[in-house]
Amino acid sequence: MKTRILLIEDDENITELVRYNLERAGYQVEAIADGEEGLYHASQECPDVILLDWMLPNLSGLEICRQLRRKDTTANVPIIMLTARADEPDRIRGLETGADDYIVKPFSPKELLARIQAVLRRVRPALAGHELVFEDIKLDNVSHRVTRGDQPVHLGPTEYRLLRHFMENPGRVFSREQLLDSVWGHDVYVEPRTVDVHIRRLRKAINEHGGKDFIRTVRSAGYALDNR
Template sequence: MPADQPTVLVVEDEAAQREVLRYNLEAEGFRVASAGNGEEAMVLLDEENPDVIVLDWMLPNLSGIEVCRQIKTRPETRGVPVIMLSARSEEVDRVRGLETGADDYVVKPYSLRELMARVKAQLRRARPAAAGLRLEFEDIVLDAETHRVTRGGQELKLGPTEFRLLSTFMEKPGRVGSREQLLDRVWGRDIYVDTRTVDVHIGRLRKALGVHGGEDLLRTVRGAGYALG
């Protein structure tokens, strides 16, 4: 399973519907984690670090609205896009869902093709590199589709791990990524890698970015991790 494969968390209490969503999302190239209730969703949120959440409004015990509210009030998860699914089609319900923090609102019954398009649209906003887009920061340009990186117009040679590291930093410039977060995003949760390995690859990325000169844009934040810019 590729480390940079985007993850979608599906929160849906109907098992059959959950499997339909899983099948279609996996066919579109996503890794899928799924929960049958709100409590399980909150646990998986920390374990899976999803890129997009597809969340049903009507859940047992902890409602989808409450799950969404909790996601959006936590600093570490508030930036994860939430697509709310609901049989409630009234404008007042749609407004309530969006005011709770949902990034999109889809009324049941929905078209699977449309839902897949909406998931991809949210992914482009949250993780442009995973969507194959071009990223720019200062004089660095990263083309996720062709896997090319240039700085000041000159091409840089980056290994696959350094490329994924740079993609992660360029998606959220200025944001500090801890070694654990970088391990999850770049190497994947299923692979055991020592956190010191992150430091080694940061060193390689630093060297590659500075091969033609220019200031060091990678910042080491003592006790916290690394950031770009």
């Protein structure tokens, strides 16, 4: 499944430049030119990366960043600000608001791609190698084997995909609908409550030999893999 990037930018020329280069690199790009609409879309769809302009119609990029960081579902989504504001105080303000990176316009497509890849490596370990590790849980993407401590964990295909998705995005909260899209796929119709069944099976399997339950249920929001 392609990495999903949400671009919130009102300059049509920059939008087309970014879209062309990112799609050519294999990313899926959704572009929105309005601040309020961008905030709503980011909250509902929870993309893998958000590219965010500072100056936007109806709602500034800074306020969008601030609000996204307050929501459980988007608190850990990587945000890269794209802005013409090059002064150091502006950079600091953007980073303190919650942006993971800050790119000043004009920028080169190669630099943007490198920054996206860098931020993804930090939040999605799968991009850095074949093995995913979270606390004492290890998942090998090549052999499709999962262990916890020294014990093998036996998972069905759906539970394996769920765990891999969680381990690629540690700490992020996903709604049932988002998990259905990411794990089952957009073209498969499955009842949202089916997710609960597979979460229970995954919990049972990874906790079979004891240890902390790392799958957190977030009321009215969804599920996350973290060590809180």
